[in-house]
Amino acid sequence: MVSNSAQDSKGAAMVGEYLSIKNALVADHTDAAAKAGGKLVTALDSFDVSDFSDAQQTELKDIIVDAKEQAEHISDSPMEHQREHFKTLSKDVTDMVAIIGADMKLYEQFCPMYDGGSTWLSASNEVKNPYYGSKMLTCGKVQKEIN
């Protein structure tokens, strides 16, 4: 973990855009999710891995490439596809946060119904489901607290 504040803010930007996508999907807003997806691509691009150990850098680069692909798809897909990519993205961001840490409390939440069980991160412990939105807003539970 690194205490460099510029680095922290980049990590925070990344998590912030991820949470914007999540909130947009909760609200069934394709356009807002797409816009946040585009911003997440930029945030991931400007994330500097150089302060981390070699092993962590390898892992982070791998995560970033994958997360970027998901974010790009979210930026130009219909909602159903956005949600599919959001599942993969959630895993990427969760793994990334495990390495870089987060400067805010995050809750890993779990919906057993979507695609054989899917997780996501939220800044609040109240469950609002990004995989179903208004169709099944409160489906899920808090699985883990991070930080």
Add this chain to the structure above:
Amino acid sequence: MFKTLAWALLIVFVGIQFFSTDRNQKEGIYVSDFMKVNTVPQMLQHKIEVSCYDCHSNNTKYPWYSRIQPAAWFLEAHIQEGKAELNFNEWGDYSDRRKNSKLRSMISQIEDGDMPLGSYTFVHRDAEFSESQKKEVIEYLTQLKNSL
């Protein structure tokens, strides 16, 4: 008026024939190819190559009209995009994380009938997946994903 327009279109059509596109043709054996690093059943191997490799590998089997503009541009754009998304020749070089997310996308795209593209199967009837082939290929890809 109509005549002038027809002439103008003809001139444009002839003119764009002078623009050539890069051709995606590099035959060779790739050690990291999907078929090399995985044990793919023979039948599926052939099916995947026919249905996917034209846009998702380094070697396209071009149709005759690929020499004609604007078809060549259209094809080139699709191939570039397809390869950036997934290149079967480079499968072994992908990390497990990326393999996992690519397999997820492959399964969902085939399941939904989004891949192969309609504009592709329209001219390549043999690229289409029958219901049973679809089931078979999805089963195989799912098994591959679970084994990562």
